[in-house]
Amino acid sequence: MTLARPEAADETSPRKLLALAIPTILLGACAAGILWVIEKVADQWQQTLWDRIPDALGVDPSGWWIILVLTLTGLAVGLCLQFFPGHGGPDSATTELIEEPLHLSALPGVIAVTILALGGGVSLGPENPIIAVNVAIIVFLLSRLIPAVPSEVGVMIAGAATVGALFGTPVAAALIFTEVLAAIAGKGSLWDKLFLPLVAAGSGTIAMKWMGGQHLGFNLPAYGSPSAPDLLYGILVACAGVAIGLAMLYLFSFTWRALHSMRSRILIPLVGGLILGILGFIGGPITMFKGLAETGQLLADPAGYSRSELTLIIVIKALALAIAASALFRGGRIFPATFLGVAVGLLGHAMIPNLPLTLAVACGVLGVLLVVSRDGWLALFVAVAIPGDITVLPVLCVVVLPAWLLVTRQPEFRIMPEPATPAASPPADAAPEARSAE
Numbered sequence: 001m002t003l004a005r006p007e008a009a010d011e012t013s014p015r016k017l018l019a020l021a022i023p024t025i026l027l028g029a030c031a032a033g034i035l036w037v038i039e040k041v042a043d044q045w046q047q048t049l050w051d052r053i054p055d056a057l058g059v060d061p062s063g064w065w066i067i068l069v070l071t072l073t074g075l076a077v078g079l080c081l082q083f084f085p086g087h088g089g090p091d092s093a094t095t096e097l098i099e100e101p102l103h104l105s106a107l108p109g110v111i112a113v114t115i116l117a118l119g120g121g122v123s124l125g126p127e128n129p130i131i132a133v134n135v136a137i138i139v140f141l142l143s144r145l146i147p148a149v150p151s152e153v154g155v156m157i158a159g160a161a162t163v164g165a166l167f168g169t170p171v172a173a174a175l176i177f178t179e180v181l182a183a184i185a186g187k188g189s190l191w192d193k194l195f196l197p198l199v200a201a202g203s204g205t206i207a208m209k210w211m212g213g214q215h216l217g218f219n220l221p222a223y224g225s226p227s228a229p230d231l232l233y234g235i236l237v238a239c240a241g242v243a244i245g246l247a248m249l250y251l252f253s254f255t256w257r258a259l260h261s262m263r264s265r266i267l268i269p270l271v272g273g274l275i276l277g278i279l280g281f282i283g284g285p286i287t288m289f290k291g292l293a294e295t296g297q298l299l300a301d302p303a304g305y306s307r308s309e310l311t312l313i314i315v316i317k318a319l320a321l322a323i324a325a326s327a328l329f330r331g332g333r334i335f336p337a338t339f340l341g342v343a344v345g346l347l348g349h350a351m352i353p354n355l356p357l358t359l360a361v362a363c364g365v366l367g368v369l370l371v372v373s374r375d376g377w378l379a380l381f382v383a384v385a386i387p388g389d390i391t392v393l394p395v396l397c398v399v400v401l402p403a404w405l406l407v408t409r410q411p412e413f414r415i416m417p418e419p420a421t422p423a424a425s426p427p428a429d430a431a432p433e434a435r436s437a438e
Contacts, residue, residue, distance in 0.1 A: 017192070017195045017196065020146075020149065020153075020196055021195075021196070021199050023142075023145070023146060024157055024196050024199045024200050024203070025199060025200075025203040026203075027138050027141065027142070027157055027158070027161065027200060027203075028157065028160075028161035028164070028199065028200035028201065028202070028203025028204040028207065029161075029203050029204065029206075029207040030134075030137075030138070030141075030161075031134040031137075031138060031157075031158055031161035031162050031165065031200070031204050032161060032162075032164075032165040032203070032204040032205075032207035032208040032211070032213075033207065033211070034130070034133060034134055034137065035126070035130050035134070035162060035165050035166065035204075035208065035213075036165075036208060036211045036213060038111060038114065038115060038126065038130055038133070039118070039126060039213075039214075041115050042114070042115045042118035042119045042126070043119070044119075045115055045116070045118075045119030045120075046118070046119040046120075046121075046289075048119075049069050049119055049120060049121075050069070050121070050285075061285075062284060062285055063281070064281070066121070066277050066280040066281045066285070066288070067274070067277035067278060067280070067281050068277070069120060069121065069277070070120060070121055070122070070273045070274070070276045070277035070280060070288075071270065071273045071274045071277050072120075072273070073116055073117065073120030073121070073122065073273050074269040074270045074271070074272050074273020074274065074276070074327065074329075075266070075269070075270045075273065076116050076120075077113045077116050077117060077269040077273070077328070077329060077330075078264075078265055078266035078267065078268065078269040078270050078328070079266060080109055080112045080113045080116065081109070081113060081265040081266070081269065081328060082265045082266050084106075084108060084109030084112060084113075085105045085106060085108070085109060086102065086103060086105055086106025086107075086109050086110070087106075087109060087265065088106070088109040088110055088112070088113045088328075088330055089102055089106050089109065089110040089129065089132055089330065090102075091328055091415070092124070092128045092129065092325065092329070092330050092331055092332065093252075093256055093325050093326060093328075093414060093415045094414060094415045094416070095128060095132075095414065096414070097127060097128060097131060097159075097163075097176070097332070097334075097373075098131055098135065098155065098159040099132060099135070100135075100155070101135045101136045101139040101140075101151065101154070101155065102132055102133075102135070102136045103136070104136055104137075104140055106136075107133055107136055107137070110129050110132060110133055110330060111129075111133060113129075113329070113330045114126060114129040114130065114133075114330050114331065117324075117329045117330060117331050118289075118290060118331070120273075121276070121280060121285075121288040121289050122273075122276060122288075122289075122324045122329050122331065123276065123287070123288060123289065123290070123291070123317065123320035123321045123323075123324040123336045124290060124321075124324045124325065124329055124330075124331025124332060124333065124335075124336060125290040125291070125292075125331055125332040125333065125334055125335030125336060126166070126290065126331065126332065126335075127162075127163075127166055127331075127332030127334055127335065128330070128331060128332040129330040129331060129332075130162060130166075131158070131159055131162045131163070134158040134159075134161065134162045135154070135155050135158040135159060137158070138154050138157055138158035138161075139151050139154035139155060139158065141154075142154040142157075153196065156177065156196065156197045156200075157196055157197065157200040158200070159173070159176075159177075159197075160173040160176075160177060160196075160197035160198070160200040160201040160204070161173075161200035161201055161203060161204035162204060163176060163201060163204075164200070164201030164202065164203075164204040164205040164208075165204035165205060165207065165208035165213065167216055167381075167382075167385070168205060168208070168209070168213065168214075168215055168216045168217075168385075169205055169216075169385075170198055170201035170202045170204075170205050171381065172201075172378070172381055172385075173197055173198070173200075173201035174194060174197070174198055174201065175375075175377035175378060175380075175381050176375065176377065176378055177194060177197045178190065178194065178377065179375070179377065181193040181194060181197075214292060214293075216292075216382075216385045216386065217385050217386060217387070217388035218295065218296055218299045218386060218387065218388060219388060220299065220357060220358040220361065220387040220388065220389065221356070221357060221358055222358070222389060222391065223356055223358045223359055223387075223389050223391045223392050224356070224391065225391075226394060226395045229354060229355075230355065230356065230359055230395055231395060231398055231399065233348075233352050233354065233355040233359075233360075234355070234359055234360075234362075234363040234395055234396075234398075234399040235363075235398075235399050235402055235403070236348070236352070237344065237345060237348035237352075237355065237360055237363040237364055237367065238363040238364070238366050238367035238370075238399045238400070238402075238403040239367060239402065239403055239406060240344060240348060240364075240367060241341055241344045241345075241363065241364045241365070241366065241367020241368040241370075241371075241403075242367040242368070242370060242371055242403050242406045242407055243367075243406075244314065244318060244340070244344060244367075244368060245337070245340075245367065245368045245369075245370070245371025245372055245407075245413075246371055246406075246407075246410060247318070248318045248321060248322050248340075248371070248372075249371055249372075249410065249411065249413050251318070251319070251322045252321075252322040252325055252326060252413065253411075253415070255322050255323055255326040255327075256325075256326040256415055258326075259271060259272060259323075259326050259327050259328075260326075265328065268327050268328045269327050269328045269329060271327070272323055272324065272326065272327020272328070272329065273327070275323050275327075276288075276320055276323055276324060276327075279316050279319055279320045279323070280316075280320070282312075282316060283312060283313060283316030283317070283320070286298070286313060287313055287316040287317045287320055288320070290331070290335040290336060291317075291335045291336040291337075291338060291339030291340075292335055292338075292339075294339055295338060295339045295342050295386070298313075298339070298342055298343060298346060299342065299361070302346050302349070302357060305346065305350075306350075307347060307350050307351065310343055310346055310347040310350065311347065313343050314340060314343045314344060314347065317336065317339060317340050317343065318340060320336075321333060321336045321337065321340065324336075333372050333373075333413065334369070334372065334373060334378075334382070337368050337369055337371075337372040337373070338365055338368075338369065338382055338386065340368050341361075341364040341365030341366070341367065341368035341369060341383075342361050342364060342365060342386060343364070344364035344365075344367065344368060345357075345360040345361035345362065345363060345364025345365060346360070346361065346364070347364075348360045348363065348364055349361070358387040358389050358392060359392050359395060361386060361387050362383040362384065362386065362387050362389075362392045362396055363383070363396070363399055365379070365382055365383045365386050366379050366380065366383040366396055366399065366400060366403065367403050369382055369383070370400070370403055370404060370407045371407055371410070371413060372413045373413075374407070374412050374413065376400055376404055379400070380393070380396055380397070380400060383396055384396065
């Protein structure tokens with residue numbers, strides 16, 4: 001995440017912070033409300049596609065229906081990208097979690113393709129496009145209501161509020177913004193700079209809880225006291241998660257280039273949707289969607305999956321995430337990567353029974369998210385939040401170190417745009433040229 005104007009962080013006097021606190025609270029609640037509405041509409045669309053219509057037609061939604069729905073979802077997304085103003089915003093494969101604000105005219109397209117993908121079973125989460133929507137709206141509102149506030153402050157408020165609402169705690173936003181804001185020169189301490197993002201994140205979190213938003217954590221057996229073998233086994237599972245994440249990273253670079261060789265906003269998601277449908281048909285519904293509900297399904301009966309079943313789930317979900325991220329679908333990678341990490345942890349526990357289940361799941365999530373997010377704080381936070389057991393944190397703080405060494409020199413999990421060259425202008429319907437960060 002890049003904030004273009006460091007001087008925006010200089011608005012840190014106590015008087016200014018206090019004056020901005022009340023509008024920040026309101027804007028944080030607004031961001032949570034937008035997230036809640038989009039997710040509720042997507043949930044209704046999901047129920048229509050996967051429950052109501054199959055029930056009315058008397059078809060099995062876990063059979064050939066998966067291929068049909070995901071293919072048609074790809075076609076619908078492609079048509080939206082082609083004909084909506086702004087073409088659905090930037091390709092999520094090329095963006096960070098929080099980016100510069102979009103023009104308001106692009107938001108209907110972003111919202112439409114996000115709802116289609118979430119409800120249609122695409123293996124992406126809501127985080128990137130919904131943050132983009134909230135950033136655009138909140139920056140616009142601030143520019144009209146309090147024009148003296150720099151746009152970078154609006155970006156931070158919107159991003160922090162949405163992250164807090166998505167992950168169910170302002171701590172997630174604090175961890176994400178700490179690294180960014182610490183690098184920005186300006187007056188005031190780090191906590192001065194974090195003040196408004198934390199206010200927004202707290203407001204977004206509370207508002208989302210009042211509206212009945214989904215909870216990130218799951219109830220797993222208490223971990224207890226760490227032991228020396230736990231450290232060794234935990235490192236093995238986390239490094240296995242890193243290895244799977246890196247394999248997915250390099251596959252992602254290949255699939256993005258292969259799909260974008262078609263250079264058509266309609267064909268790319270159409271073909272991607274067909275491939276996702278075939279993968280979903282093979283792996284079953286548990287390998288589809290953003291992964292939060294499916295994570296709960298896995299953890300509701302950890303012993304109910306054999307090693308071969310878990311291996312199939314891991315392979316299919318990794319392929320599905322790489323394809324979905326490559327095929328112009330709009331969405332984030334954090335939630336499906338978390339599901340993938342949980343599956344890695346369950347397989348690690350199945351292969352090493354002496355490794356406690358809670359620690360195994362946390363280490364699997366940690367390893368995969370280190371690759372996908374390239375943020376050690378976020379990976380540690382989610383790894384603790386999923387099992388809901390803070391006692392795993394001391395072990396994770398050791399386990400993360402060798403896992404991070406495997407990740408630190410690897411490319412980011414996104415496509416890096418090529419510098420613009422005036423000599424070669426692509427056709428109007430072509431996807432933007434880009435290169436991997438290798």
